[in-house]
């Protein structure tokens with residue numbers, strides 16, 4: 001079990017108070033808080049080796065090293081090699097670059113399969129290709145459990161399917177999708193697979209090689225790091241990619257897709273964020289092994305918190321839960337509505353009491369549309385991180401029951 005006091009002590013932001021009481025940061029799916037070690041790594045970079053890359057002087061060489069170390073740390077997070085890891089501004093920007101690069105090899109009438117359960121960052125970059133005659137098909141999901149209809153997906157995939165792009169977990173409602181099955185379906189027709197793992201990576205170990213995925217994206221600010229996007233590319237998939245780039249930019253993976261100067265200080269923080277996750281395990285083994293143990297410790301801590309909140313909410317009559325049941329594969333992300341009140345009203349009132357929860361569509365516009373919640377202001381969402389506590393859940397439940 002995590003030593004919750006020791007974990008919390010590493011996050012200076014948790015000292016924040018609202019109206020004289022400690023804030024409860026339940027906004028993890030929108031971005032987690034940052035441990036001291038990540039802040040220090042970013043500061044150290046800017047103080048000691050702030051320079052552009054590829055120069056013949058020490059601070060530039062140290063910058064090269066810093067980025068290389070972050071590729072290795074991220075590879076340890078995802079089960080890859082450092083040459084498979086590219087950085088960018090954020091997941092959305094990287095996914096646009098990826099979709100445009102892949103589209104250079106697509107023809108009018110080629111098909112792409114995506115899902116209604118996804119964040120817009122994995123919908124709009126693909127739908128943009130409709131302008132060049134690409135056909136985009138969308139996998140539906142059940143309501144209100146929000147589980148993808150994989151039998152329908154099977155019928156949407158055809159020999160013309162070139163790309164299958166889907167979220168590993170749904171940020172709006174917490175569903176964990178059956179990535180293995182979906183990748184197998186894509187591979188059966190030789191399609192390229194792209195997985196948006198932004199909402200999954202903060203909660204569970206990932207092994208890209210085991211998954212056999214071509215490309216996988218995530219975002220460091222969702223797992224205790226700074227605002228840096230990450231793209232994993234399998235060797236063959238990455239080397240065939242014809243990314244748009246400027247002259248002088250290395251035309252080889254992972255550099256070809258890294259347009260412009262990277263966020264060096266943020267990337268320094270990525271290494272520290274991965275090390276923070278690794279520190280939550282039992283301290284044994286290499287970093288990859290420690291990361292896996294750390295992620296398992298995170299899951300063991302977060303899951304009971306989510307279960308407790310779902311159970312408590314289910315007993316409040318005017319509250320409707322959305323998303324998979326507790327026993328289904330899911331993230332510790334709990335979404336709901338309260339009859340007669342908008343999510344914005346509820347979150348504003350909770351915010352005044354120091355509970356930080358998101359309301360709205362969380363940029364998962366299709367999910368909210370499909371659930372028919374657009375006109376009611378979407379959903380209320382609480383998400384968990386390993387610094388959240390049982391006491392926070394109990395006082396949140398109390399606060400919600402007062403509001404309803």
Ligand SMILES: Cc1ncc(COP(=O)(O)O)c(C=O)c1O
Pocket residue numbers: 029030090091092093119121122167169170171196197198199218219229
């Ligand atoms: C599931 C999912 N995909 C993609 C994104 C977009 O990530 P970024 O903010 O790094 O562009 C988010 C952000 O919330 C997300 O939750």
